[in-house]
Amino acid sequence: MKVPVTVTVNGQVYQREVEPRMLLVHFLRDVLGLTGTHVGCDTSQCGACVVLMDGKAVKSCTVFAVQADGSQITTIEGLARDDQLHPLQEGFWEMHGLQCGFCTPGMILSAYDLLQRNPNPTDEEIRHALEGNYCRCTGYHNIVRAVRYAAEKLRVQA
Amino acid sequence: MATRYFGVAMKRREDPRFITGRGTYVDDLTLPGLVYAAMVRSPHAHARIQAIHKEKALKHPGVIAVFTGKDMVDSGVKSLPCGWLLPGMKLPPHYPMAVDKVRHVGEIVAVVIAEDRYTAEDAARLVEVEYEVLPAVADGAKALQPGAPAVHDEAPDNVCFRWSIGDKEKTEEAFRRAHKTVKLELVNQRLIPNAIEPRAAMAQYNPATDEYTLWVTSQNPHVHRLLMAAFVLGIPEHKLRVISPDVGGGFGSKIFLYPEETIVTWAARQVGRPVKWTARRMESFVSDAHGRDHITEAELAVDEKGKVLGMRVKTIANLGAYLSTFAPAIPTYLYGTLLSGQYEIPTIYCEVTGVFTHTTPVDAYRGAGRPEATYVVERLMDIAARELGEDPAEFRRKNFIPPDKFPYQTPVALQYDSGNYEGALNKALEIIHYKELRRQQEELRKQGRYIGIGLSCYIEACGIAPSQVVGSLGAQAGLWESALVRVHPTGKVTVYTGSHTHGQGHETAFAQIVADELGIPIEDVEIVHGDTGSVPFGMGTYGSRSAPVGGSAIVLSLQKIKEKARKIAAHLLEAAEEDVVFEDGKFYVKGVPDRFKTFQEVALQAYLAHNYPPGLEPGLEASSFYDPKNFTFPFGTHICVVEVDPETGKVKILRYVAVDDAGRIINPLIAEGQVHGGIAQGVGQALLEGAVYDENAQLLSASMLDYALPRADDLPSFEIDHTVTPCPHNPLGVKGIGETGTIAATAAVVNAVMDALAPFGIRHIDMPLTPEKIWRAIREARAA
Numbered sequence: 001m002k003v004p005v006t007v008t009v010n011g012q013v014y015q016r017e018v019e020p021r022m023l024l025v026h027f028l029r030d031v032l033g034l035t036g037t038h039v040g041c042d043t044s045q046c047g048a049c050v051v052l053m054d055g056k057a058v059k060s061c062t063v064f065a066v067q068a069d070g071s072q073i074t075t076i077e078g079l080a081r082d083d084q085l086h087p088l089q090e091g092f093w094e095m096h097g098l099q100c101g102f103c104t105p106g107m108i109l110s111a112y113d114l115l116q117r118n119p120n121p122t123d124e125e126i127r128h129a130l131e132g133n134y135c136r137c138t139g140y141h142n143i144v145r146a147v148r149y150a151a152e153k154l155r156v157q158a
Numbered sequence: 159m160a161t162r163y164f165g166v167a168m169k170r171r172e173d174p175r176f177i178t179g180r181g182t183y184v185d186d187l188t189l190p191g192l193v194y195a196a197m198v199r200s201p202h203a204h205a206r207i208q209a210i211h212k213e214k215a216l217k218h219p220g221v222i223a224v225f226t227g228k229d230m231v232d233s234g235v236k237s238l239p240c241g242w243l244l245p246g247m248k249l250p251p252h253y254p255m256a257v258d259k260v261r262h263v264g265e266i267v268a269v270v271i272a273e274d275r276y277t278a279e280d281a282a283r284l285v286e287v288e289y290e291v292l293p294a295v296a297d298g299a300k301a302l303q304p305g306a307p308a309v310h311d312e313a314p315d316n317v318c319f320r321w322s323i324g325d326k327e328k329t330e331e332a333f334r335r336a337h338k339t340v341k342l343e344l345v346n347q348r349l350i351p352n353a354i355e356p357r358a359a360m361a362q363y364n365p366a367t368d369e370y371t372l373w374v375t376s377q378n379p380h381v382h383r384l385l386m387a388a389f390v391l392g393i394p395e396h397k398l399r400v401i402s403p404d405v406g407g408g409f410g411s412k413i414f415l416y417p418e419e420t421i422v423t424w425a426a427r428q429v430g431r432p433v434k435w436t437a438r439r440m441e442s443f444v445s446d447a448h449g450r451d452h453i454t455e456a457e458l459a460v461d462e463k464g465k466v467l468g469m470r471v472k473t474i475a476n477l478g479a480y481l482s483t484f485a486p487a488i489p490t491y492l493y494g495t496l497l498s499g500q501y502e503i504p505t506i507y508c509e510v511t512g513v514f515t516h517t518t519p520v521d522a523y524r525g526a527g528r529p530e531a532t533y534v535v536e537r538l539m540d541i542a543a544r545e546l547g548e549d550p551a552e553f554r555r556k557n558f559i560p561p562d563k564f565p566y567q568t569p570v571a572l573q574y575d576s577g578n579y580e581g582a583l584n585k586a587l588e589i590i591h592y593k594e595l596r597r598q599q600e601e602l603r604k605q606g607r608y609i610g611i612g613l614s615c616y617i618e619a620c621g622i623a624p625s626q627v628v629g630s631l632g633a634q635a636g637l638w639e640s641a642l643v644r645v646h647p648t649g650k651v652t653v654y655t656g657s658h659t660h661g662q663g664h665e666t667a668f669a670q671i672v673a674d675e676l677g678i679p680i681e682d683v684e685i686v687h688g689d690t691g692s693v694p695f696g697m698g699t700y701g702s703r704s705a706p707v708g709g710s711a712i713v714l715s716l717q718k719i720k721e722k723a724r725k726i727a728a729h730l731l732e733a734a735e736e737d738v739v740f741e742d743g744k745f746y747v748k749g750v751p752d753r754f755k756t757f758q759e760v761a762l763q764a765y766l767a768h769n770y771p772p773g774l775e776p777g778l779e780a781s782s783f784y785d786p787k788n789f790t791f792p793f794g795t796h797i798c799v800v801e802v803d804p805e806t807g808k809v810k811i812l813r814y815v816a817v818d819d820a821g822r823i824i825n826p827l828i829a830e831g832q833v834h835g836g837i838a839q840g841v842g843q844a845l846l847e848g849a850v851y852d853e854n855a856q857l858l859s860a861s862m863l864d865y866a867l868p869r870a871d872d873l874p875s876f877e878i879d880h881t882v883t884p885c886p887h888n889p890l891g892v893k894g895i896g897e898t899g900t901i902a903a904t905a906a907v908v909n910a911v912m913d914a915l916a917p918f919g920i921r922h923i924d925m926p927l928t929p930e931k932i933w934r935a936i937r938e939a940r941a942a
Binding site: 103126 | 169177183275355404407438440662827828830831835837862863867869899
């Protein structure tokens with residue numbers, strides 16, 4: 001039996017009927033075609049599927065689409081505004097914070113959550129905040145620099 | 159020509175699509191009428207298949223078909239091939255789905271095709287398989303014991319091959335003469351690669367043209383096509399197009415031909431609809447080829463002056479249940495041949511026994527054989543230095559191959575091309591302030607703090623070649639690389655490379671080479687890879703071959719382009735060809751730089767062919783197949799500093815310094831990134847990672863909950879530097895950088911931890927060096 005779901009994703013309202021067991025990540029990828037959010041594991045360890053739900057980072061593989069009913073979701077596709085990269089996106093590019101790019105969307109959105117809570121994190125705090133996200137390519141060194149870059153830029157802008 | 163791009167740390171051109179979520183990985187793709195495959199996998203390590211009941215699954219709404227191994231074999235599907243054959247090697251068949259017996263947990267016994275992935279997974283659980291469970295063995299040494307359960311009837315003793323290299327007699331003699339011998343028994347544990355993107359495959363069959371298209375997570379789409387078409391499915395090669403779009407990391411695990419991609423390609427034709435399969439992470443753990451898994455006894459013979467006289471190594475290499483694509487090459491030609499390390503060792507003898515067990519097949523994982531060799535050599539060098547009372551850096555220095563001895567012939571087949579090992583060591587020691595650090599270590603020990611300093615002076619062999627040599631050693635493929643350079647009428651350039659990028663930044667690094675060579679803006683260069691429909695041929699990316707082999711193929715094609723363009727320019731300039739100079743994108747007559755034709759003007763003329771040299775073909779494109787003269791041999795010194803908490807056994811990495819020499823560097827930003835990632839995987843093996851099988855060959859570490867990968871807060875910031883010793887035998891002078899970090903790091907970290915634990919009299923602990931193992935070792939040492 002399918003149930004109706006209404007979700008606002010990147011500012012656009014979507015109404016769909018889904019199976020109650022459908023995961024939010026599959027809803028985003030397979031139903032809405034927003035494939036920037038990735039699936040890397042089955043156990044909520046890797047963080048490749050992190051999106052913002054009502055402003056907070058969630059692993060979209062541990063949320064059912066029906067639980068997102070009525071909420072505001074931001075995925076990586078919605079982070080740049082008016083063709084302007086978000087400072088985090090810019091930071092990952094400038095500091096070479098990615099290689100294969102698969103973990104990158106989740107990494108950026110986890111970092112977004114951190115910078116909302118702590119606009120001036122130390123390297124240690126950045127590493128701690130990203131411990132729910134695996135990267136197998138970069139060794140994290142440049143990811144930390146990317147987040148620091150974004151934090152500085154956002155502070156200047158603020 | 160003035161260099162504008164080579165050597166510049168340019169930001170990557172591929173990044174905008176990844177940071178905005180517009181990358182295209184296989185699972186992102188869909189097709190009209192797409193259906194989904196779910197694999198039914200064996201829960202047992204070893205069992206006879208008595209019966210498979212499809213009925214319940216077939217009745218489930220949304221299910222289109224259920225196929226078994228018998229269905230595939232009956233339709234003519236053959237065994238998955240092995241791409242490297244050793245003399246006397248046993249090669250039992252490996253069908254995409256098990257037919258009579260299963261031989262490891264996770265082996266596929268049936269596939270369910272359904273309308274969507276949820277339904278397919280539901281129905282996979284409804285396929286009933288009757289098994290007669292048989293005894294199983296997971297450990298390589300236990301598999302060799304008399305009475306161990308045999309994995310294959312073809313190899314009742316579980317021995318796949320016995321292989322050796324070096325001079326046995328001469329080595330025995332060196333040990334008889336030795337002043338001191340050092341012996342070490344070690345385990346290089348089995349690893350699971352864990353690219354963050356799971357493997358995936360989507361296949362389509364077009365009955366109108368009898369053509370297949372397969373989108374697959376592959377590091378080498380042409381090799382995938384060749385093996386699948388010719389060897390397994392019997393499809394004519396030109397009727398199968400393999401496309402490998404953006405790939406979310408490989409580290410070796412996406413080189414090989416796997417059952418799943420073969421199954422979906424075959425199934426797409428059976429059901430008449432496109433079929434997709436994407437691995438769940440738990441499937442990745444049991445179905446991606448694993449890495450390493452050696453049990454080794456190694457000995458070093460040393461004379462009175464501390465010079466190494468000889469080395470003796472005996473290794474049991476666990477190959478898993480079947481031979482994966484390149485499996486036999488890894489513990490032999492990519493391991494035994496690297497045992498000389500950076501050292502002048504007069505004689506070496508190495509014996510390897512390749513063993514079948516009831517485990518997931520083992521194949522190349524980042525470094526592939528070379529990390530295993532480096533670990534043996536660098537652990538032995540450290541222990542020898544300690545037992546001789548010498549400083550580990552000075553002991554290594556004394557035994558280095560000196561810079562004036564290159565090319566250097568080792569006693570284990572390789573001829574190192576160039577090197578300056580002391581240069582890299584000195585730089586690393588300087589960066590870390592080695593002497594001061596040793597003094598601090600002494601002081602801190604007095605305060606009950608246990609700091610350790612670990613060195614790893616590694617050698618690597620990249621871009622394995624030439625084809626004639628690898629062929630004589632058992633390779634079933636040539637190891638050259640191809641490049642097609644197509645200049646368009648406007649002077650824009652598309653390069654079709656046979657190598658493949660899955661995070662290495664080829665779209666940027668290769669474009670840097672091309673823009674420089676042709677003197678054109680980098681924006682005018684497009685790099686195309688990963689599609690057998692557009693790239694002429696290719697061997698793909700593994701073994702850090704892309705820059706030295708793939709990059710060199712591009713340079714060869716660019717030379718051909720320039721030669722032809724010069725002929726056209728000479729005609730346009732009404733000059734003799736030999737008088738025409740090409741510089742900064744302009745052709746001019748020697749001494750008259752003001753009268754010139756730009757590269758773009760010449761390109762246009764090549765296609766207009768109006769005012770054109772007689773006898774010259776129109777068009778401007780060139781293709782090359784570059785077969786290297788030799789391997790390249792990157793090297794370097796990594797130093798790791800750790801602190802071990804004796805109360806908890808926890809290791810904290812305080813500093814990590816890497817000085818690598820990969821010859822000339824195309825893009826330092828990308829090269830450093832590769833080193834960072836490599837170190838992370840090496841540290842992962844040293845401290846955290848390891849596949850754990852129980853007595854029944856059940857994989858206990860079969861999810862990211864149970865298998866520890868390094869997280870951001872497990873790792874330090876890295877201090878990276880390099881020296882430059884160009885490769886003398888390829889046109890770019892490059893050596894390869896993708897694996898150096900992994901090859902160096904495990905030994906650096908383990909040596910550091912053992913250095914920290916030296917006051918307790920602890921000599922060796924096998925990886926991963928988990929807090930529990932260290933804590934137990936300290937407790938036992940204190941009790942003794």
